[in-house]
Amino acid sequence: DTAVSQTPKYLVTQMGNDKSIKCEQNLGHDTMYWYKQDSKKFLKIMFSYNNKELIINETVPNRFSPKSPDKAHLNLHINSLELGDSAVYFCASSPAAGGFGYTFGSGTRLTVV
């Protein structure tokens, strides 16, 4: 039973398109995140939601818009995709308080052509 699941696993799309990535966690965690991992494997936070409320919004182009319909789900919508958006996007979750360390999903490999 997957703890943090992302769909799709792979996404190939043309420049200028709009796409969404979905994430769901069944761990009962209060906080969810989107991280971007570039070609050099560097993981950088994009957004964080705590119980549907946006709490971290790093310097990310406003073409990226997260949405959390409930605390178990966090989606990422990307408008007007650019070549530089090609990366692996990871969803993660953690307890809000007590305990630390994230549980990551297996990633969505986005390729913009």
Add this chain to the structure above:
Amino acid sequence: QKEVEQDPGPLSVPEGAIVSLNCTYSNSAFQYFMWYRQYSRKGPELLMYTYSSGNKEDGRFTAQVDKSSKYISLFIRDSQPSDSATYLCAMSARGGSEKLVFGKGMKLTVNP
């Protein structure tokens, strides 16, 4: 200067070797230190975590934190081919939902 520095390697060792992986950091507010292991085409998985300074051992893995030097290490004893992965250090000032700042990751290959 990046908040967290990690030599990206790659590092290749023979099976059975002792492996030492290290990270340095600049933010003295960091209190929580983690090591993640990431296999190819998978998400990172939490391997070890420590709070503040000191050592922590779990089987073949030992994590060390030296806050005075802003330096953390992960030692792998009797390394196995199954340890071949990318190892990422991560740290935060507070636990829970605090954002983690990651190192670049070190790619380790253990040769049989």
